[in-house]
Amino acid sequence: xxxxxxxxxxxxxxxxxxxxxxxxxxxxxxxxxxxxxxxxxxxxxxxxxxxxxxxxxxxxxxxxxxxxxxxxxxxxxxxxxxxxxxxxxxxxxxxxxxxxxxxxxxxxxxxxxxxxxxxxxxxxxxxxxxxxxxxxxxxxxxxxxxxxxxxxxxxxxxxxxxxxxxxxxxxxxxxxxxxxxxxxxxxxxxxxxxxxxxxxxxxxxxxxxxxxxxxxxxxxxxxxxxxxxxxxxxxxxxxxxxxxxxxxxxxxxxxxxxxxxxxxxxxxxxxxxxxxxx
Amino acid sequence: xxxxxxxxxxxxxxxxxxxxxxxxxxxxxxxxxxxxxxxxxxxxxxxxxxxxxxxxxxxxxxxxxxxxxxxxxxxxxxxxxxxxxxxxxxxxxxxxxxxxxxxxxxxxxxxxxxxxxxxxxxxxxxxxxxxxxxxxxxxxxxxxxxxxxxxxxxxxxxxxxxxxxxxxxxxxxxxxxxx
Numbered sequence: 001x002x003x004x005x006x007x008x009x010x011x012x013x014x015x016x017x018x019x020x021x022x023x024x025x026x027x028x029x030x031x032x033x034x035x036x037x038x039x040x041x042x043x044x045x046x047x048x049x050x051x052x053x054x055x056x057x058x059x060x061x062x063x064x065x066x067x068x069x070x071x072x073x074x075x076x077x078x079x080x081x082x083x084x085x086x087x088x089x090x091x092x093x094x095x096x097x098x099x100x101x102x103x104x105x106x107x108x109x110x111x112x113x114x115x116x117x118x119x120x121x122x123x124x125x126x127x128x129x130x131x132x133x134x135x136x137x138x139x140x141x142x143x144x145x146x147x148x149x150x151x152x153x154x155x156x157x158x159x160x161x162x163x164x165x166x167x168x169x170x171x172x173x174x175x176x177x178x179x180x181x182x183x184x185x186x187x188x189x190x191x192x193x194x195x196x197x198x199x200x201x202x203x204x205x206x207x208x209x210x211x212x213x214x215x216x217x218x219x220x221x222x223x224x225x226x227x228x229x230x231x232x233x234x235x236x237x238x239x240x241x242x243x244x245x246x247x248x249x250x251x252x253x254x255x256x257x258x259x260x261x262x263x264x265x266x267x268x269x270x271x272x273x274x275x276x277x278x
Numbered sequence: 279x280x281x282x283x284x285x286x287x288x289x290x291x292x293x294x295x296x297x298x299x300x301x302x303x304x305x306x307x308x309x310x311x312x313x314x315x316x317x318x319x320x321x322x323x324x325x326x327x328x329x330x331x332x333x334x335x336x337x338x339x340x341x342x343x344x345x346x347x348x349x350x351x352x353x354x355x356x357x358x359x360x361x362x363x364x365x366x367x368x369x370x371x372x373x374x375x376x377x378x379x380x381x382x383x384x385x386x387x388x389x390x391x392x393x394x395x396x397x398x399x400x401x402x403x404x405x406x407x408x409x410x411x412x413x414x415x416x417x418x419x420x421x422x423x424x425x426x427x428x429x430x431x432x433x434x435x436x437x438x439x440x441x442x443x444x445x446x447x448x449x450x451x452x453x454x455x456x457x
């Protein structure tokens with residue numbers, strides 16, 4: 001039987017499988033499998049998303065229990081801070097119930113001062129990153145609502161990232177903090193340009209290519225540059241200058257940006273139906 | 279027999295759902311367990327290196343569909359991990375209850391490291407960052423904790439069980455079985 005033969009030659013099996021994986025990696029790297037892979041991703045996402053939604057709804061309390069247990073220390077600190085904040089708000093007579101707050105955050109999202117006139121889709125963040133090696137989130141809307149790969153994503157705070165893959169009712173967003181993410185940004189008036197790239201979760205963005213003759217101010221809010229063929233529209237706030245150093249005889253500023261959007265705590269986002277001009 | 283062959287695919291899909299909807303949100307210092315990797319290790323432990331490698335390959339391919347890292351990277355890593363854990367298991371003379379968690383710990387650590395190193399050789403330099411040690415440690419420990427459950431489920435998927443003792447139904451769960 002084939003099974004017996006296979007058992008007798010495990011190394012041969014290993015070799016064949018390693019060659020197969022290497023071939024798949026090579027072909028997908030050269031973009032020759034893009035159609036097949038995207039199709040498979042779309043199909044797999046569609047097949048799994050109803051089960052995923054049902055299971056995560058049913059198991060949410062379990063997840064939060066473990067999450068709570070794992071983050072007990074930080075929760076305690078957060079709790080103390082919140083209690084303080086609560087007392088302050090009570091004193092001001094500003095107690096807003098949770099539902100109303102959610103409404104406010106949604107309303108804030110509807111009245112963005114930037115990206116005006118660009119049609120958009122509002123979506124809820126439904127899952128965190130499925131990989132330990134990428135900064136992504138999943139949203140509960142997909143190609144059936146008009147969300148497409150490459151579209152920029154914003155929140156009330158500012159730029160969040162861009163869509164990397166979609167299925168009918170879900171989409172994955174690559175966050176600004178992912179090391180693969182790069183955004184063209186503008187400093188000051190008249191603008192000097194730089195490129196902000198991600199450095200991983202909870203790390204500030206690193207900006208390169210800013211001309212040393214330009215004066216960078218700490219705390220300055222930095223928007224997208226939106227140059228031709230840029231992946232993002234112009235003037236969407238990206239981050240605030242956290243630190244800026246200029247070593248003597250350096251060829252560029254050493255700048256870090258704190259993202260304006262609260263990327264570790266996203267609730268609702270807006271996907272801009274915008275594509276770069278060719 | 280036919281139904282038995284459907285057991286592993288069923289287990290893989292179930293594990294994927296658990297990973298995506300529960301475990302991905304369960305973070306210890308920002309890192310979550312990798313159930314699919316633990317699954318590949320367990321198949322190696324239960325069914326030997328050849329089937330470990332084959333199952334690892336397909337589990338990896340399915341996992342890659344839900345990741346933004348280069349396609350095929352999980353398939354390559356899980357193939358090696360499934361094969362390696364099968365070999366480790368075969369080289370051990372006496373079974374004991376603590377062996378699966380320990381092998382899962384080592385194999386998961388090796389798997390994550392391999393994943394990052396191969397990714398970096400493919401041009402994804404950022405995969406070898408400062409946080410890698412934390413990812414290796416958390417994934418290895420969390421997967422070791424998950425190992426007894428995963429072994430039981432995989433034991434169900436391979437009712438005929440190739441390895442002499444990897445099947446969790448009797449031997450390895452009994453304390454003192456190795457004496």
